Every structure is written in structure tokens, then in C-alpha cells.
Amino acid sequence: MANMSLKKVPIPEQDPKVRSRNFDEVALGYTEEMAIEEAKRCLNCKHKPCVSGCPVNVRISEFIALIAEGKFEEAYEKILETNSLPAVCGRVCPQETQCEARCVRAIKGESVAIGRLERFAADWAMKNTKRKYKDIPKNGKKVAIVGSGPAGLSCAGDLIKMGYDVTIFEAFHMPGGVLVYGIPEFRLPKSLVQEEINGLLEQGVEIKTNMVIGKVLTIDELFEEGYSAVFIGSGAGLPVFMRIPGENLNGVYSANEFLTRINLMKAYREDAETPIMRGKLVAVVGGGNVAMDAARSALRLGAEKVYIIYRRSEAEMPARLEEVHHAKEEGIIFKLLTNPVRIIGDEKGWVKGIECIEMELGEPDASGRCRPVPKPGSEHVIDVDTVIMAIGTSPNPLIRSATPDLATNKWGCIEADEETGRTSKEGVFAGGDAVTGAATVILAMGAGKKAAKAIDEYIKSKNV
Amino acid sequence: MYRIVRKEVLNPQVKLLEIEAPYVARKAEPGQFIILRVDKDGERIPLTIADYDREKGTVTIIFQEVGASTMKLGQLNEGDSLQDFCGPLGVASHFEGVKRAAVIGGGLGTAIAYPQAKKLHNMGVSVDVITGFRNKDLIILEKEMAAVSDRLFVTTDDGSNGTKGFVSDILKKLLEEGAAYDVVIAIGPPIMMKVVCDVTRPYGIKTIVSLNPIMIDGTGMCGGCRVTVGGQTKFACVDGPDFDGHQVDFNELMRRLSMYKDFETASVERHKCRLEGVANG
Numbered sequence: 001m002a003n004m005s006l007k008k009v010p011i012p013e014q015d016p017k018v019r020s021r022n023f024d025e026v027a028l029g030y031t032e033e034m035a036i037e038e039a040k041r042c043l044n045c046k047h048k049p050c051v052s053g054c055p056v057n058v059r060i061s062e063f064i065a066l067i068a069e070g071k072f073e074e075a076y077e078k079i080l081e082t083n084s085l086p087a088v089c090g091r092v093c094p095q096e097t098q099c100e101a102r103c104v105r106a107i108k109g110e111s112v113a114i115g116r117l118e119r120f121a122a123d124w125a126m127k128n129t130k131r132k133y134k135d136i137p138k139n140g141k142k143v144a145i146v147g148s149g150p151a152g153l154s155c156a157g158d159l160i161k162m163g164y165d166v167t168i169f170e171a172f173h174m175p176g177g178v179l180v181y182g183i184p185e186f187r188l189p190k191s192l193v194q195e196e197i198n199g200l201l202e203q204g205v206e207i208k209t210n211m212v213i214g215k216v217l218t219i220d221e222l223f224e225e226g227y228s229a230v231f232i233g234s235g236a237g238l239p240v241f242m243r244i245p246g247e248n249l250n251g252v253y254s255a256n257e258f259l260t261r262i263n264l265m266k267a268y269r270e271d272a273e274t275p276i277m278r279g280k281l282v283a284v285v286g287g288g289n290v291a292m293d294a295a296r297s298a299l300r301l302g303a304e305k306v307y308i309i310y311r312r313s314e315a316e317m318p319a320r321l322e323e324v325h326h327a328k329e330e331g332i333i334f335k336l337l338t339n340p341v342r343i344i345g346d347e348k349g350w351v352k353g354i355e356c357i358e359m360e361l362g363e364p365d366a367s368g369r370c371r372p373v374p375k376p377g378s379e380h381v382i383d384v385d386t387v388i389m390a391i392g393t394s395p396n397p398l399i400r401s402a403t404p405d406l407a408t409n410k411w412g413c414i415e416a417d418e419e420t421g422r423t424s425k426e427g428v429f430a431g432g433d434a435v436t437g438a439a440t441v442i443l444a445m446g447a448g449k450k451a452a453k454a455i456d457e458y459i460k461s462k463n464v
Numbered sequence: 465m466y467r468i469v470r471k472e473v474l475n476p477q478v479k480l481l482e483i484e485a486p487y488v489a490r491k492a493e494p495g496q497f498i499i500l501r502v503d504k505d506g507e508r509i510p511l512t513i514a515d516y517d518r519e520k521g522t523v524t525i526i527f528q529e530v531g532a533s534t535m536k537l538g539q540l541n542e543g544d545s546l547q548d549f550c551g552p553l554g555v556a557s558h559f560e561g562v563k564r565a566a567v568i569g570g571g572l573g574t575a576i577a578y579p580q581a582k583k584l585h586n587m588g589v590s591v592d593v594i595t596g597f598r599n600k601d602l603i604i605l606e607k608e609m610a611a612v613s614d615r616l617f618v619t620t621d622d623g624s625n626g627t628k629g630f631v632s633d634i635l636k637k638l639l640e641e642g643a644a645y646d647v648v649i650a651i652g653p654p655i656m657m658k659v660v661c662d663v664t665r666p667y668g669i670k671t672i673v674s675l676n677p678i679m680i681d682g683t684g685m686c687g688g689c690r691v692t693v694g695g696q697t698k699f700a701c702v703d704g705p706d707f708d709g710h711q712v713d714f715n716e717l718m719r720r721l722s723m724y725k726d727f728e729t730a731s732v733e734r735h736k737c738r739l740e741g742v743a744n745g
Binding site for chain 2: 171172173181209210211212215216217237238239241243247248250253254256257260261264265266272273274275277348349396397398
């Protein structure tokens with residue numbers, strides 16, 4: 001009997017007052033009973049619109065039906081058929097604009113909580129089962145993957161299942177890409193990411209850390225080392241600054257630096273060797289998920305006041321609703337329709353304030369969002385000791401500058417076919433943020449998956 | 465893991481480690497750097513490459529113990545291994561067309577100036593080397609520098625080696641006496657590089673400096689190493705670490721280098737406590 005409640009079964013969360021001072025995960029996850037109750041809200045409708053909303057086409061209604069029957073392990077395996085990182089996706093995918101946006105139940109009331117159920121299945125399986133893998137005959141072909149973020153990991157996960165020898169080259173000392181350096185512990189526990197990566201290692205994927213491709217080896221040298229194809233999933237790692245006065249003052253961070261110190265280098269721990277400035281009054285510039293992550297991290301480091309400064313209104317914010325909601329609950333102050341014009345330093349060169357101007361929305365621009373226009377005379381100063389720039393990132397130029405025959409567009413993104421990831425260079429495929437510019441984990445995973453299929457076809461057709 | 469095959473104590477604060485890192489050794493060039501971590505919770509430490517041996521597959525680093533992390537590094541011995549060793553990073557130095565060069569090393573900067581002098585010398589360039597230290601006990605790489613230079617000048621702040629003064633004083637004197645250089649390479653504390661640039665500016669001699677701002681990843685990702693060069697923000701890790709010294713905003717560089725000074729002092733104290741704790745326990 002279907003559960004006809006119009007609302008999702010609520011997910012237990014840490015109290016905002018408590019969690020805003022710790023780095024533990026915010027959402028605690030469903031119990032078995034909650035999961036079954038929520039799973040019963042799925043009507044198991046025939047045309048399954050949710051599946052087409054998923055970049056990796058998870059068999060959503062099938063895994064949910066298994067949860068409803070209490071077959072949690074089977075549910076997990078059903079997800080794994082198309083998604084190699086369910087514990088990650090269940091947490092950080094923007095389900096509200098993908099699968100859940102198309103859910104029939106959302107026509108009247110809330111959609112089925114697909115993300116929460118995916119997370120439940122993955123967490124349950126990690127806790128209660130031991131992974132088992134089919135023995136897959138090796139085909140003797142080697143594929144190199146550059147970058148161990150979501151695109152690289154999903155590409156590796158699919159290729160290893162097809163019998164390829166897969167080696168991932170990671171620039172950092174630890175694999176995971178944005179999952180370990182970017183997304184904070186309180187949204188995505190690092191032990192989980194490690195667990196997902198361990199799954200790939202157990203299947204035979206090799207990960208070489210400390211390897212900056214473009215520097216230590218070029219793409220051509222990878223072919224010389226015997227790889228038949230190369231997938232580039234090197235992400236969009238370069239921070240963008242506003243180019244306003246005062247950005248090089250002490251106390252101004254890129255969100256990348258701030259979050260990397262915290263997440264990868266564990267600077268939030270008292271005994272950490274890597275330092276971080278623990279600002280008391282912090283301004284985060286930007287309105288995306290990264291801005292929310294930085295603001296909420298600053299709060300957890302002990303800030304008294306944290307501002308989000310965003311030049312448009314809340315409706316245009318690119319961050320997930322859930323993240324904005326969580327940030328507000330925790331007491332982040334939103335300064336909307338506000339844009340920084342300069343950062344002010346004290347006599348020693350440390351940040352002491354940020355001068356902003358009020359904005360109003362004008363005509364829609366190329367992105368379809370209303371263009372923010374400054375209101376003359378509305379300049380004002382907000383007292384802060386730390387400024388974090390979270391206005392976006394662009395692809396890292398290391399690979400393109402070392403690979404002249406790899407075509408890139410004017411933003412430095414690698415040009416790749418959307419369906420196959422094929423680039424201008426023979427045998428080289430690319431996907432994820434390195435191609436699209438900063439986007440989502442799941443889109444990168446989808447691109448990695450498509451490329452895996454195309455790489456398989458390429459190697460078979462060329463017999464390389 | 466990356467094994468230490470040779471360790472030398474160059475002076476009480478400065479040590480040399482030769483490390484097995486075949487991939488890095490294959491590509492390393494003067495001017496480039498590596499990032500290492502001592503152990504699994506270690507900080508990422510950027511260090512400029514002091515030497516490399518492609519055949520042996522080793523890379524040499526020379527470092528000064530300034531914080532807890534470099535002190536920990538200094539305690540390692542031959543046969544021990546480093547957790548991580550990543551590189552080569554940054555853009556290699558370019559010396560095309562150079563016929564006469566002055567290479568200047570201040571203190572630890574001498575270690576980074578050495579591969580540059582060596583490369584220039586091997587290219588057949590006429591090389592004057594000037595190195596400076598606080599006192600004679602801190603002098604490093606004298607023999608090595610002598611082997612790769614036409615003339616070597618070693619000076620000390622206190623005159624304890626018989627030559628008193630700063631490297632910039634020697635350079636100034638040489639220039640006044642008519643020495644002509646196509647390029648001056650100055651590597652050392654920012655204040656030294658700044659003063660050298662002030663000396664060469666009136667002569668219009670191209671002056672290359674190697675900058676070592678605070679950084680995390682070394683691949684352009686964090687932006688922590690941003691420096692202002694010719695009025696523009698550059699990332700030392702991917703645009704440098706070599707820059708035209710006449711264009712560098714040294715005051716900003718020095719200010720940004722001081723960002724974690726309090727933290728560093730505290731970490732050294734903590735580290736010493738731990739060491740003494742071990743010794744006493």
C-alpha cells in the first residue's frame with residue numbers, strides 16, 4: 001500500500017546551534033523504518049520520469065521498490081549498476097533539479113526523497129555488507145586517467161568492469177579531487193569518499209598520487225608508456241578573483257585555498273600542521289554551493305559573524321536550496337544585491353573591512369538571469385577581518401599548455417564531444433569541469449561514464 | 465614512498481637531503497620546485513630543487529629549519545622515507561642568449577642559486593657568483609659554487625670570514641668597476657632580492673628573482689601564492705617562481721609571507737615540547 005503523505009519523511013539533522021560549531025555531518029540519515037516508509041511513497045509509475053533526470057540513469061524506482069521490501073543490499077547493488085559513487089551522490093547531487101524535479105509525486109506535494117534513499121542504501125550497505133566483485137577477465141589494454149575527482153573515478157569504475165587496466169594519476173597526495181579538497185566534512189564525510197575509492201582499489205584500479213600531468217609526464221608520454229587511451233578529468237581548479245583593490249591583503253582567501261586548508265589539510269583540527277586564519281568577522285563573496293561551504297566552514301572555525309555577499313537576489317543564487325536553508329538556520333547573514341568594490345586594509349596590510357555597493361536587478365543578461373546594476377551613492381563598509389572569494393573557478397592550464405594539439409575554447413575549457421568526451425587529439429577523451437567549467441559532481445560522473453563507453457569503443461575499433 | 469639516499473648537515477640550521485624520486489628527476493630543471501610531506505598528517509612544504517641526477521633518479525633539496533614541519537624533516541636520516549614528493553612544479557628558468565651572468569645567493573637562497581649557476585656555467589656562460597651569509601659558520605656550498613663560477617665572492621654580514629658586507633655591496637662594487645652582465649639572478653630573502661633589484665635598476669640589467677610565497681598545492685589551485693608583478697596578480701607556482709625582479713612588489717610579498725608567523729612560532733614551541741618530552745620520557 002503506497003504511502004500517500006504529501007511530505008517527505010523528514011531526515012534527522014544535527015541542531016543548527018550545535019552543528020554550527022562542529023564539522024560533523026549535518027544530516028544524520030534515515031533509519032531502516034524511515035527509509036521503508038519513504039520508499040513506499042514511490043508509485044513505481046510506468047514511465048519513470050525520474051530516471052531521465054539522472055545524468056547516470058540510476059534505476060530509481062527499482063532500487064526504491066527494493067528498499068520498500070526491506071531488501072537494502074539488493075537496493076544498493078541496483079544503484080551500483082549505473083552509479084559507482086552512491087554514498088557521495090546521495091549527499092551532494094542537486095536532486096531537486098534532477099530526478100526529484102521530475103517525480104510524479106511532486107505534481108502535488110513533495111517528490112519522493114530519492115537522494116535520501118540513495119544515501120540510506122549506500123550507508124546501510126557500507127555498514128552491513130562486504131563488497132564482492134565479479135571476476136572480470138582482463139583484456140590487456142591500459143587506460144590512463146588524469147585526475148581522481150568524480151569524473152575520473154566514475155570513468156575508472158566503468159573501465160575496470162570492462163576488463164581494462166586502469167591507472168589514475170592524481171596531482172595531490174590524496175585521491176578524490178573536489179570530493180576531498182572542496183566539499184566539507186559536514187556535507188560529505190571524507191571517510192565515505194575513502195570508502196568509495198577503496199572499492200575501486202579493490203577492483204584493481206591503480207592510483208598514482210603526486211603526479212602532476214603536464215609537468216612530470218605529458219599526455220604524449222602517457223601513450224609512450226603503453227596506455228591505449230587517456231581520459232582527462234582534471235577539473236576546474238583555478239580560482240577566479242574579482243580584480244578589485246585590496247584582494248592581496250593578508251586575510252583574503254580564495255574559497256579554494258580556504259576549503260583546501262580545512263578539508264584536505266585538516267586545518268580545522270587543533271593539532272593540524274597546516275595553519276588557517278580563524279577570522280571573527282568573515283565575508284564570503286559569491287552565491288554558489290562553494291560560497292555556502294566556505295561560509296559555514298568559517299562559522300565552524302569560530303567566527304562571530306559570517307556574511308554572504310551576493311550581487312543578485314536570492315532567486316538567482318546558484319547554490320542548492322538546501323544549502324542556503326542550512327546556512328540560514330546556522331545564522332549566516334545574507335547581504336543580497338550587494339557587490340564588493342574594494343577591500344580595505346589596516347596599516348599593517350591586514351583586512352579590516354570590505355566596501356560594497358548596493359545593486360538592483362536590470363534586464364536579463366546572456367545567462368537569462370537579471371543583470372545586477374549598481375545603485376550610485378549606496379557605497380558602505382562592512383567591518384570584517386577575513387574575506388573569502390567564492391566567485392568561481394576556471395580549468396587548470398597545466399595540461400593544455402603542455403599539450404599544444406589539444407583544442408580548448410576561449411575560457412580554457414577542453415573541447416570535447418558531449419556524448420563521447422572525444423577531444424581534438426587522437427585517443428584523448430575529457431569530461432567533467434575541465435570541459436564544462438565548474439559544474440556538479442554528478443554531471444562530471446555522467447561525463448566520465450560516457451567517456452568510458454567511448455574509450456571502450458575506440459580501443460576496440462582501432463585495436464590500439 | 466620516497467627514500468632519502470644522502471643527508472648532509474651544511475650548517476646548524478641548513479640540511480641537504482638527496483631523495484629517490486625518479487619521475488621528478490627525469491624532468492627537473494633549475495628554477496623549478498617540489499612539494500613534499502614528511503608524514504601522513506604533514507603539511508605540504510614547497511622547496512626549490514637544489515640539484516638532480518637523472519641517471520640515479522634522485523632530487524636534492526636544501527632547507528632551513530624554520531617551523532615544526534621543516535624541523536621534523538631535518539630529523540630524518542638516510543634510509544628514511546618521505547610520505548610525498550611531488551614535482552617538478554613551476555616554470556624552469558630560461559637563459560637563452562646569456563653570455564655574462566651574475567648569480568647571487570643570500571643565505572639559504574644559495575642552495576637555489578646553485579643549480580642556476582651550474583646550468584649557466586655548463587652552457588659556457590661567464591658566471592660571477594656572489595653569496596652572502598650572516599656569519600662564517602653559516603656559509604654553505606662554497607666549494608660547489610667555486611666549481612661552477614669564474615669568480616666567487618663570499619661575504620658575511622659580520623665580516624667573520626674576512627669580507628664584511630651584503631651581497632648587494634659586492635654587486636654594486638663590481639658594477640661600478642665596469643662589470644657588465646646580460647642578466648643578474650638574485651635568490652634569497654625578499655629584502656635581499658629587493659635591494660639587489662635597486663642596485664641593478666639604474667644599469668638597466670635584467671634581474672631575475674625566484675619567489676617563495678606561501679602555497680598549498682603548487683599547481684595554481686589555491687591562489688595563496690599570488691604576487692603582484694608589473695601591477696598584475698600572478699601565481700608564483702604556475703607563472704613563476706622566477707620573475708622580473710624590477711616588476712615585483714616586494715613589500716606585498718614580505719607582508720604576505722608573514723601571514724602565519726604567530727602560528728609558526730606556536731608550532732615550533734609545540735614541536736620542541738614534544739621532542740623534549742620524548743627525550744625526558
